[in-house]
Amino acid sequence: MTTLWIIEDNVAYRRATARALAARGGQSGSGTLSEPQAFGRCEDALERLTAGERPDVVLLDIGLPGIDGIEGIRRMKAIAPDIGILVLTVFEDDDKIFRAICAGASGYLLKSEPLDQVVQAIDQALAGGSPMNPRVAKRVLTMLTRTTPVAVESDDPGLSDRERQVLELMVAGLGKKEIATQLEQNLHTVDYITRCIYKKLHVNGVAAAVTRAVRDGIIKR
Numbered sequence: 001m002t003t004l005w006i007i008e009d010n011v012a013y014r015r016a017t018a019r020a021l022a023a024r025g026g027q028s029g030s031g032t033l034s035e036p037q038a039f040g041r042c043e044d045a046l047e048r049l050t051a052g053e054r055p056d057v058v059l060l061d062i063g064l065p066g067i068d069g070i071e072g073i074r075r076m077k078a079i080a081p082d083i084g085i086l087v088l089t090v091f092e093d094d095d096k097i098f099r100a101i102c103a104g105a106s107g108y109l110l111k112s113e114p115l116d117q118v119v120q121a122i123d124q125a126l127a128g129g130s131p132m133n134p135r136v137a138k139r140v141l142t143m144l145t146r147t148t149p150v151a152v153e154s155d156d157p158g159l160s161d162r163e164r165q166v167l168e169l170m171v172a173g174l175g176k177k178e179i180a181t182q183l184e185q186n187l188h189t190v191d192y193i194t195r196c197i198y199k200k201l202h203v204n205g206v207a208a209a210v211t212r213a214v215r216d217g218i219i220k221r
Contacts, residue, residue: 002034002126003056005057018036021115046067057122058085059118062087073204085104098211107124108207166179166197167197
């Protein structure tokens with residue numbers, strides 16, 4: 001069963017989203033979603049994480065009172081690096097998108113998304129993918145193409161051949177399960193390699209790894 005947390009300060013939207021996902025949870029391709037745990041602040045979710053509770057996926061807004069969503073992503077990933085964090089927000093400006101990805105967000109969705117798309121995004125995040133709203137994905141691509149690659153020999157992250165293979169497939173949009181199938185590797189092996197890539201690139205998630213790989217010319221598109 002997939003455990004889902006929602007962090008959203010708008011009470012009406014939080015309750016409506018939790019009810020809708022609970023009602024549709026059985027249709028998730030990754031199995032049944034448990035009754036979502038809902039929080040109005042990052043502080044409350046962080047307290048539960050510190051106590052040892054672990055969700056599989058977190059949906060969170062960016063404009064939260066107290067600790068905002070972007071700082072919340074950083075803190076949650078520091079405590080539980082394996083959880084998938086999906087931004088679900090009204091904000092789609094370049095700065096917030098880029099900062100959320102760099103903080104470790106697995107994907108970036110807009111609140112205008114149909115519920116089916118949110119459920120699919122949860123499945124993609126569980127599979128190691130990086131789901132994004134099409135408009136957001138276009139913005140990310142534009143940001144990357146505007147940035148001149150800066151990689152030089154001294155900035156080589158020192159990826160092994162296998163790590164580079166996995167990173168290339170991540171850039172191509174494959175999730176961990178698909179990468180494992182294509183490389184004929186155990187999923188746990190791919191997970192370990194992915195962790196090594198994150199460590200060498202100094203990032204917290206697949207979206208940030210892909211962003212740095214393309215931006216810095218580590219992987220050619």
